[in-house]
Amino acid sequence: GELREWHGPTQVVLSPIQLRDSDGDLTPIVIGSYPLLDEAESLKALDAAVRAYDHGRGEWPTMSVAERIAAVEKFTRLIVAQKKEIVQLLLWEIGKSAADSEKEFDRTVDYIRNTIDALKDIDRDSSRFTIEEGIIGQIRRSPLGVVLCMGPFNYPLNETFCMLIPALIMGNTVLFKPPKHGALLHFPLLKAFTEAFPKGVVNTVYGRGNTIVPALMSSGKIDVLGLIGSSRVADSLKKLHPKSNRLRAILGLDAKNVAIIMADADLDVAVKESVLGALSFNGQRCTALKLFFVHESIAEEFVRRMAEEINKLKPGMPWDDKVNITPLPEPQKPGYLGECLEDAQGKGARIMNEGGGMCAGPLVYPALVYPVKDGMKLWREEQFGPVVPVASFAHVDEAIQYIIDSDHGQQVSIFSSESQEVANLVDQLVNQVSRVNINAQCQRGPDTFPFTGRKDSAEGTLSVHDALRSFSIRTVVATKQ
Ligand code: G3H
Numbered sequence: 001g002e003l004r005e006w007h008g009p010t011q012v013v014l015s016p017i018q019l020r021d022s023d024g025d026l027t028p029i030v031i032g033s034y035p036l037l038d039e040a041e042s043l044k045a046l047d048a049a050v051r052a053y054d055h056g057r058g059e060w061p062t063m064s065v066a067e068r069i070a071a072v073e074k075f076t077r078l079i080v081a082q083k084k085e086i087v088q089l090l091l092w093e094i095g096k097s098a099a100d101s102e103k104e105f106d107r108t109v110d111y112i113r114n115t116i117d118a119l120k121d122i123d124r125d126s127s128r129f130t131i132e133e134g135i136i137g138q139i140r141r142s143p144l145g146v147v148l149c150m151g152p153f154n155y156p157l158n159e160t161f162c163m164l165i166p167a168l169i170m171g172n173t174v175l176f177k178p179p180k181h182g183a184l185l186h187f188p189l190l191k192a193f194t195e196a197f198p199k200g201v202v203n204t205v206y207g208r209g210n211t212i213v214p215a216l217m218s219s220g221k222i223d224v225l226g227l228i229g230s231s232r233v234a235d236s237l238k239k240l241h242p243k244s245n246r247l248r249a250i251l252g253l254d255a256k257n258v259a260i261i262m263a264d265a266d267l268d269v270a271v272k273e274s275v276l277g278a279l280s281f282n283g284q285r286c287t288a289l290k291l292f293f294v295h296e297s298i299a300e301e302f303v304r305r306m307a308e309e310i311n312k313l314k315p316g317m318p319w320d321d322k323v324n325i326t327p328l329p330e331p332q333k334p335g336y337l338g339e340c341l342e343d344a345q346g347k348g349a350r351i352m353n354e355g356g357g358m359c360a361g362p363l364v365y366p367a368l369v370y371p372v373k374d375g376m377k378l379w380r381e382e383q384f385g386p387v388v389p390v391a392s393f394a395h396v397d398e399a400i401q402y403i404i405d406s407d408h409g410q411q412v413s414i415f416s417s418e419s420q421e422v423a424n425l426v427d428q429l430v431n432q433v434s435r436v437n438i439n440a441q442c443q444r445g446p447d448t449f450p451f452t453g454r455k456d457s458a459e460g461t462l463s464v465h466d467a468l469r470s471f472s473i474r475t476v477v478a479t480k481q
Contacts, residue, residue, distance in 0.1 A: 006035040011208075013184055016095040016327035016362045017317060026361040031092050032184045037207040039215035045203040049146045049173040050221050052200030060201045061143045061171040068169050069116050075196035076112050082188040086157065089185035094153055095327040095362070097318045100281060108158045111447055112165050114464045119169055122468050136479045141472040143171030144248055145223030148216055150209075152228045152252075153329055154284045156182025162447075163226035163250060164202070166467035172224065174202050177213060181329040217241050224471065228252040228286075231407075231456040250460035250470045255410035255453060256290045256382050257433075257442045260399045260425065261302055262416035263295040269439050270415040271305045277413065277441030278388045279313065279366055282325055286457075287411060287442045290382060291372065292390040293399035299392035303370045306388065307353040310366050325386060327362035334359045337367075337385045343377045344369050344389070357387070380406070396425065403432045409454025411435040411442035434458070 010033040018026040037045070052058045060068070079086070083105055090101035122141060130137045147167040151160030156179050167174055178186045183206060193202040205212060216222060217240040224247070227234055231253040241247045259277065261270050277289035294302045316323035328334060341357045349369050351357055356367030366386035372378050378389040393399050403412060412433050416422050422438055429436045434452045437443075444451050452461040460470045 008038075008041075009036045010034060011036050011183075011206075013093065015092045016181075016329040017092060018327065018361045031089075032187075034178075034183045034187075034206045037205055037212060039212055042205045042207055042212040042216060043219060045205045046146070046175055046216055046219060046221055048200040049175045049203050052198065053143075053146050053173040056143065056145075056171075058173070058200075059198050060168075060173060063171070065119065065169075068171065069119065071196050071198075072112065072116060072165060072169055075192050076109060078192035078195060079189060080109060082192070085188050086185050089188075090157065090182070091318045093184055094156065094181050094329045095318050096281060097321075097323065097326055099321060101318070104155060104158045107445075107447070108161045111158065111162055111464065114447065115165055115169060115468065118465045119468055122465070131481070134481045136481060138477040140475050140477065141170065141468075142475045144471060144473055145172060146221060147172045147174045147224040147226050147471065148213075148222045149174050149176045149226040150213070150229065151179055151182075152286075153179045153181035154281060154286075155228075156185060159228045159252070160186075162462055162467060163228070163471075167224070167226060167471040168197070168202065170468060170472040172471055173200060175216065175222070176202060176204050177209065178204065178206065180209065213237060214240050222247065224248045224250065226250045226471070230254055234459075248460075250462065250467075251458055252286060252451070252462065253453070253457050253459075254382050254408055255286045255457050256380065256406060256408045257287060257411045257413070258399060258403060259289045259292045259413040259415065259441075260396060261292060261294040261298065262396065262414070262418070262421060263297045264418050264421070265298070265415035266417050266439070267298070267302060267305060270302065271309055273413065273415070273439070273441040274306060274388075275309045275313075277443075279310070279325070279386055282328060282364070282386045283366075283388075284328070284384055287444050288384070289413060289442055290384075290389070291378070291402075292388070293393050293396075293402065294390060295396075296392045296394050299371075299390070303352050303368065303390055306390070307368050310353045310356070310368055310388070313366060315360075315363050315365050325363070325366060328364060328385060329362070331362070333385050334362060334364050337364055337383060337387055340377045340381065340383055340387060341367055341369065344372060347373065347376050349373070349376065349378075349389075352390075382408075400425075400428055400432075403429070407456045409433045410457040411437060411453075413437040413440060413442050415439055 014028040015031045021027045087101045220242040313324040315325040318326045352368040358365045368388045370390040372389035372391045452458045
């Protein structure tokens, strides 16, 4: 994270990884700094994107698809050459394990390559002609304009590029604001952007989101908001656009995904998937399982077995391949999780595993909480951290009613070994969420599956194919015979 040509204000970046000094105190480590552009500077970057798009007449939006693919392929080669550095930065900036950081990098490169292949399919579609009522129609896909792209801290590379690459490849120009945690790892990419794409096509703005992003939105020059983050932020940004009806939004937002564990569930499978679903990357995934509804006849058994498995997890540093729980990058998160636990305990729940909720600085040991009930913070709030709330039900309608009443509608997991029961639940749940997982945790992948959500969980759809559609519009060239 070295800055050479910037003389303005900077933001110092502290790693979530803290080491003990000679007195045994945890000490934060400075890993770099990034520039803090002010509003005027970020608006200049926006103007560069607007000029490069030039109402769809710029070099990039008018270039052939094959030329745009060639630019993206060049960019991919350049980032692959920097894999080691980017993976290290992922580990140090957001505390993601070495294996998962590498996975995130590889998944991103696969996503780009698969997007290029998918584009070839879509392009074949575009050159297809149709004749209806004596009119020859050619359906084309055209870009939308200038895209403001903002990925989240938990997948700062992957979920940025899941939007940025499809947006670019469809001919849009981009203004890209890296997340606060996960900003440094984009430095090695800045040169690759410049080398692979024409001037003004990708513009990176480093700065405080709460000042520069409102300025960008209020300018009215953003055509598409591509954001993976909170619905509160998305709502407030959309309102700032002076012509919000013209703004397109592709949004991946909050979720409170539920697992329903039926009385006849295979508990080996349910427990294994539940631990993964709730605690991979410390529960910091929008797709994480954030509340468990377990049939009352097996609730205690489920909790006992979950506690056994959670007790085996090892907290520690992300470079240690035996470690499962790593430090949290959001400094306020340990305090917030502590409040959730205190609230639940004050209302009758207990922490069921050894040392659950204990903190060493940003390292928080996972807490299994039972019985969680309506009225507790953990009932509705998205904890986005290593806390596993479990509730019991007498009838599955209670879990379904919870999902119907929820503001969220991303995914659900059902655990049952009775196929008719599963089929009945699936029929009810497909009208509530956008993915139902059977005897499996919730997750985004495979990346060819549509990734979206209902209610406050999403707007638009991402995936290798869907993102290309989301960042473009179908236009018709109609010729009368
Ligand atoms: O944080 C939200 C991500 O989309 C989760 O993705 O299910 O692949 O971990 P994942």
